[in-house]
Amino acid sequence: MNLNVDRLCVSFADAHIVNEVSVQVKNKQFVGLIGPNGCGKSTLLKSIYKVIKPREGEVLLGDINVIKANPKQVSRKLGVVGQFNELSFDFTVQEMVMMGRTPHKGLLETDSSDDYRIVEAALAKVNLASYANRSYNSLSGGEKQRVILARTLAQQPEFMILDEPTNHLDIKYQLQILSIVRKLDIGILAALHDLTLAAEYCDYLYVMKEGRVVAKGEPEQILTKELIAEVFDVDCEIYRNPVTGGLGIAYLQAGGM
């Protein structure tokens, strides 16, 4: 499923947080969104998944006009792993993941054995199969993040948006989550902080600064010393990692220090 964001603008009161941002995700690509803290990545993603109403612009997911469509219709196609993972009520992990089935369920429909199978498979995929009866609130931050991913997998979306999905995760699960998501073979738009991981997993990158897209392209082409200095205000050297053959970034120091 393709995502087409066209000249999206978001403002809060007088502050223009996102300015005329256009993003395309085609052909089941994994597209990354990078940029410094506060540049508007989360705001952009939220206005794509209907939590914030943009001031102007259009969002098309396949042939659904996301901004006008009702949330249920969108949620059958679009899964979101966000950063809203704390609860004041407790659920078991199984109940939590089962909620991913909500978009596919009618008012009176009960959970079928298919639903249970989907939930079980989703938990197995994030290595939490034995956690089904644990209480969600007793999990660690990283485990919670994986449960949320499992819930989104259970939603069986055709497109997925992730906002810093590797937050809280140790290196093993950072790699695991990104490869799980990559293997889903659906379109992905993810805000990422780790530039090396972004270079490794993304097919295409958008770089944001102060609410605008300042660069876009394949990771190898746009992740340059000059761009990183300009956008993140950090000096670095780019090299080819001798072991993996991938892109390596050696950070030297923050500019102006």
Next chain:
Amino acid sequence: MQTATLTGNEPKKSLIHTRSGFLAMTGVLLIIMLLSAGAAVSFGQVEIPISQSYRILLHQITGIQIGDPADLASGSFVDIIWKIRLPRVLLAMFIGAGLTLCGTIMQAAVQNPLADPYILGISSGASLGATFAILVGFGSIGFLGQTGIAFWAFAGAVGASLLVLMLASSGGKMTSVKLVLAGMVINALCTAFANFIVYFANNAEGIKTVTFWTMGSLAAASWDKLPLISIVIVLSVAFFLLQSRVLNTMLLGDEAAVTLGINLSVYRRAYLVVSALITGVMVASCGMIGFVGLIIPHMVRGLVGSDHRRLLPTSVLCGAIFLIWTDVIARTIVPNVELPIGIITALIGAPLFMYMLVKKGYAFGGKS
């Protein structure tokens, strides 16, 4: 990866969590509720043996005679049970169920396990309405003179909660913190007005009625009051049972709910209005009965979890059973005196509530 069995917070995968286990438990609770209602008619200033109460009820309802027909057909016991105590016990049952239902719904709607049916300024609104009706009244102003305390309590409750809802949604999005704060503001206002009326009222008898009314009592129960209350509560239980999935996603918060296809702001408003109406009807018929809507859902959550498909039926039944027996205590604990039931629920509920606070370390309005 096999770290599954840590101690502590894990809900036990017990019988309750299987489908048949849960149905069995609901059935057992239903039977306990009906048996409780039958037994509760035995208690009061005149003690009636429980077995005789059951026989009288059975005879009255189905016409089946067991034992000495003389006990069944005549005598003051039949009148006491059928005309006085049974409607009261049934009222307790429905009010208990309704208060628990509203508590559960409010807690989901404001995403705070400490919310209760009176959070929206409903109690003080109802008090103000009742106080006004008792102490000022409308005298001979046409049809307004015909309306009773109940009507004005209802109007006050609903009016106050609509005001709270309006206040909480002013300036954009309605958040739970804004709701709680708006509730406090309206509470303070209504209480001030009610006190103003009481202060200038030259009517000792009226003031006593007001006080008694605010403490909650089921003493005014009668058969002709039951149809309204029972229909309202049965319908609303059925309505919210159908909404269980939405209620579940409500607990995840607005953002997660939207990504699961549910726009909470619409549902939240609707649920709060429906709960305010139900609470209004209940307050109008029996005054304020606190803590039931707070502690019962909380304790039942500890037993069956937060999934409303299990939580709602279980807590509604437990609430009904709880209030049936609390009313028995209110009728019998002090010989020849009938205590307002609100005093008993507060005496039981407040310490439990305190225990919950200490044990769980809840943060009030922690989420906005």
